[in-house]
Amino acid sequence: MLYAVLIYEGPQDFDRREDEAEQVNYTGAWQAWHKAIVEAGVFVGGAPLQRPETGTTVRQRDSKRLIQDGPYANTKEQLGGFTLLECPSLDAALEWAARCPAAAYGAVELRPIAPEVHKRVTGEYPK
Amino acid sequence: VNTPSDDLARRAVEAVARQSYGRLVALLSARTRDVAAAEDALADALMAALTTWPRDGIPNNPQGWLMTAARNRLLDQVRHRQVRDQNAPTLELMMSDLYETKDPDTLPDERLKLLLVCAHPAIDPDMHTPLMLQTVLGLDAQAIARAFLISPKTMGQRLVRAKNKIRQTRIAFEIPAADQIPQRLEAVLDAIYAAYGSSWEDAAGTDRKAVGLAEEAIWLARVLRDQVPGDAEVHGLLALMLHCEARRPARRTADGKFVPLSEQNPREWVAPLIEEAERELVAAARNPRLGRFQLEAAIQSVHAERAHSGRTDWRAIAHFYDQLVVIAPSLGAAVGRAAAHAESESAKAGLSLLDEIDADAVTSYQPYWAVRAHLLSELQRTREAKDAYDRAIGLSEDDAVRRFLLERRG
Numbered sequence: 001m002l003y004a005v006l007i008y009e010g011p012q013d014f015d016r017r018e019d020e021a022e023q024v025n026y027t028g029a030w031q032a033w034h035k036a037i038v039e040a041g042v043f044v045g046g047a048p049l050q051r052p053e054t055g056t057t058v059r060q061r062d063s064k065r066l067i068q069d070g071p072y073a074n075t076k077e078q079l080g081g082f083t084l085l086e087c088p089s090l091d092a093a094l095e096w097a098a099r100c101p102a103a104a105y106g107a108v109e110l111r112p113i114a115p116e117v118h119k120r121v122t123g124e125y126p127k
Numbered sequence: 128v129n130t131p132s133d134d135l136a137r138r139a140v141e142a143v144a145r146q147s148y149g150r151l152v153a154l155l156s157a158r159t160r161d162v163a164a165a166e167d168a169l170a171d172a173l174m175a176a177l178t179t180w181p182r183d184g185i186p187n188n189p190q191g192w193l194m195t196a197a198r199n200r201l202l203d204q205v206r207h208r209q210v211r212d213q214n215a216p217t218l219e220l221m222m223s224d225l226y227e228t229k230d231p232d233t234l235p236d237e238r239l240k241l242l243l244v245c246a247h248p249a250i251d252p253d254m255h256t257p258l259m260l261q262t263v264l265g266l267d268a269q270a271i272a273r274a275f276l277i278s279p280k281t282m283g284q285r286l287v288r289a290k291n292k293i294r295q296t297r298i299a300f301e302i303p304a305a306d307q308i309p310q311r312l313e314a315v316l317d318a319i320y321a322a323y324g325s326s327w328e329d330a331a332g333t334d335r336k337a338v339g340l341a342e343e344a345i346w347l348a349r350v351l352r353d354q355v356p357g358d359a360e361v362h363g364l365l366a367l368m369l370h371c372e373a374r375r376p377a378r379r380t381a382d383g384k385f386v387p388l389s390e391q392n393p394r395e396w397v398a399p400l401i402e403e404a405e406r407e408l409v410a411a412a413r414n415p416r417l418g419r420f421q422l423e424a425a426i427q428s429v430h431a432e433r434a435h436s437g438r439t440d441w442r443a444i445a446h447f448y449d450q451l452v453v454i455a456p457s458l459g460a461a462v463g464r465a466a467a468h469a470e471s472e473s474a475k476a477g478l479s480l481l482d483e484i485d486a487d488a489v490t491s492y493q494p495y496w497a498v499r500a501h502l503l504s505e506l507q508r509t510r511e512a513k514d515a516y517d518r519a520i521g522l523s524e525d526d527a528v529r530r531f532l533l534e535r536r537g
Binding site for chain 2: 024025028029031032033034035036037039040090091094095098099101103104105
């Protein structure tokens with residue numbers, strides 16, 4: 001079963017990415033977690049995202065394209081990245097989500113992929 | 128509206144619930160074999176207390192009041208089902224002693240039977256601990272799920288399923304024959320230790336899986352010790368948890384940094400808990416049966432000795448681990464043994480013991496990588512050490528532990 005790990009971080013966490021002094025604690029923790037999920041064979045894909053200010057939100061209403069500068073949701077903690085994991089159960093996926101560095105300073109949401117919808121839309125189940 | 132008497136009554140209900148929850152569930156379910164129905168009846172009785180006590184005053188014997196209310200509720204439910212169930216008269220008979228007394232304290236304490244049922248071999252071993260936490264201590268599924276890192280919904284479903292099994296298969300609420308007690312108790316002890324959060328005092332002292340329900344586990348162990356006085360392993364388990372608990376204040380610096388056991392300041396350890404632990408170990412030693420928990424408690428007792436002697440007798444610790452891996456082999460014991468031999472002999476000796484452990488078993492076992500990293504860096508094998516540190520860091524859940532290892536890795 002595929003699970004999306006949605007990683008939420010606050011503005012100070014986005015700052016830490018570029019902070020020289022945080023290279024060991026911040027980047028080091030992420031490198032190690034990435035290594036662990038790859039070694040365990042559960043990592044399927046994913047990527048970190050640029051800061052929320054770089055987001056652009058599009059809506060099509062009454063034949064007009066509405067463009068908004070900024071992220072979709074105006075919350076303090078923002079989506080900072082996502083990871084796809086292949087795990088036998090939600091509980092197995094929770095084990096890995098709990099080890100994600102952001103679980104300690106931000107929040108990590110775990111969402112199962114919707115295989116039936118995937119099949120209806122693409123004609124096949126997710127790999 | 129929250130009048131002062133409401134508040135007082137609410138606190139009285141909470142106090143009696145905390146003290147008597149397990150006793151009352153045990154009393155009721157030992158007679159009906161229906162744990163879920165007993166819990167529901169008690170929950171109703173507690174709700175009734177919240178509305179009645181502020182109005183009529185807190186009864187002289189709150190526990191007796193709750194027992195009577197829960198017993199009546201249980202019988203009402205059974206009578207309700209009587210059309211299709213002819214058990215009701217028998218049930219009334221079975222519960223007759225609950226009518227003859229107003230004070231549950233005069234009735235035998237059935238909690239040991241309840242603990243044995245929760246850890247019965249017919250029940251999924253993963254559910255032993257959650258069942259005990261719920262039925263004996265009254266913890267809700269949400270809190271239990273949080274401690275075991277699984278979703279509350281899954282935990283709720285599994286608890287319901289386990290209680291159905293107890294009822295449907297009619298697992299007996301009884302004390303097994305004397306020669307079977309140690310074996311049956313083993314499952315109870317394992318379940319209590321699991322509630323404590325077992326891996327957190329591993330030799331590496333690095334990471335723990337569950338949020339330890341430490342207080343609850345120690346409470347359960349004390350209940351068990353009072354019910355089976357003289358069982359060496361019960362004393363051993365209690366001693367082990369008390370030793371670990373005594374170190375809680377020393378495990379973190381004021382600013383939240385992780386401090387490994389060997390660097391803790393013994394003056395920060397809680398002396399009364401250590402003394403209680405040592406009394407339990409003495410009680411355990413009166414019984415010649417040597418078991419896993421006694422050995423683990425003995426290891427912690429050697430560590431605690433540093434408070435007086437200023438040094439750690441690693442040779443003694445290594446000796447206890449050598450025995451432990453024979454009578455109760457586990458990953459934690461094997462890693463602890465390697466760490467102890469590394470201290471008492473050499474890093475190289477420790478590393479070769481680590482190499483003996485099955486490589487497939489340790490891919491996701493954090494303490495193994497933490498110890499391995501430490502030993503490799505002592506041996507100046509810098510590149511391999513860095514790699515092992517990465518593995519340990521990636522498998523850590525505790526942020527303080529992660530930072531500690533990141534610092535060590537450099």
